[in-house]
Amino acid sequence: AQKVTQAQTEISVVEKEDVTLDCVYETRDTTYYLFWYKQPPSGELVFLIRRNSFDEQNEISGRYSWNFQKSTSSFNFTITASQVVDSAVYFCALSEATRNTPLVFGKGTRLSVIA
Amino acid sequence: NAGVTQTPKFQVLKTGQSMTLQCAQDMNHEYMSWYRQDPGMGLRLIHYSVGAGITDQGEVPNGYNVSRSTTEDFPLRLLSAAPSQTSVYFCASSVRLAINTGELFFGEGSRLTVL
Numbered sequence: 001a002q003k004v005t006q007a008q009t010e011i012s013v014v015e016k017e018d019v020t021l022d023c024v025y026e027t028r029d030t031t032y033y034l035f036w037y038k039q040p041p042s043g044e045l046v047f048l049i050r051r052n053s054f055d056e057q058n059e060i061s062g063r064y065s066w067n068f069q070k071s072t073s074s075f076n077f078t079i080t081a082s083q084v085v086d087s088a089v090y091f092c093a094l095s096e097a098t099r100n101t102p103l104v105f106g107k108g109t110r111l112s113v114i115a
Numbered sequence: 116n117a118g119v120t121q122t123p124k125f126q127v128l129k130t131g132q133s134m135t136l137q138c139a140q141d142m143n144h145e146y147m148s149w150y151r152q153d154p155g156m157g158l159r160l161i162h163y164s165v166g167a168g169i170t171d172q173g174e175v176p177n178g179y180n181v182s183r184s185t186t187e188d189f190p191l192r193l194l195s196a197a198p199s200q201t202s203v204y205f206c207a208s209s210v211r212l213a214i215n216t217g218e219l220f221f222g223e224g225s226r227l228t229v230l
Binding site for chain 2 (some may be wrong): 006009035037043044045047050091093102103104105106107108
């Protein structure tokens with residue numbers, strides 16, 4: 001069965017530090033999609049990125065970057081020069097294309113950025 | 116577009132009472148789902164629907180009922196509320212028929228307390 005593990009429950013960094021959020025996934029499907037969502041203190045869930053299993057290119061969007069490595073079943077998320085506004089809970093999620101399964105989320109990592 | 120609208124935002128119930136959490140989307144999305152969020156547990160799928168008239172169970176369906184009579188609405192019914200159902204509930208929808216490839220759009224959440 002599909003599974004997403006976010007081993008880091010909480011992380012605290014000082015503003016301007018870089019921080020990496022880890023995500024390890026398990027799936028038997030050969031075609032799957034990986035996602036990251038952000039939940040700020042206000043509570044809403046915000047989509048950040050989607051990657052499919054055939055595209056291992058790393059992606060950069062401003063201060064955010066994602067490292068997808070099939071060899072280690074990981075899809076890690078790095079925030080460069082963190083800011084207080086980055087404080088949130090971040091969720092990694094997985095869905096399997098061939099098996100047509102809904103998104104399964106990890107338990108989330110709470111990131112606190114201290115000024 | 117209003118996006119995904121959930122009502123009510125807050126609700127307090129007594130054990131044994133029933134209630135319905137409403138979810139409506141105006142984006143003509145085929146796929147809709149309900150998740151619950153509990154501390155340290157991430158987002159867990161309760162029920163989902165890939166189109167009007169079609170529903171299926173997720174990871175934690177017990178104690179909940181759903182129906183999908185229209186594309187726009189996907190209500191979640193608590194048949195006999197229990198304290199274990201105290202949680203924050205999120206409704207989400209996606210444009211794609213392939214439920215796993217589309218970005219999920221979330222409602223703002225409904226905080227339910229069962230006494």
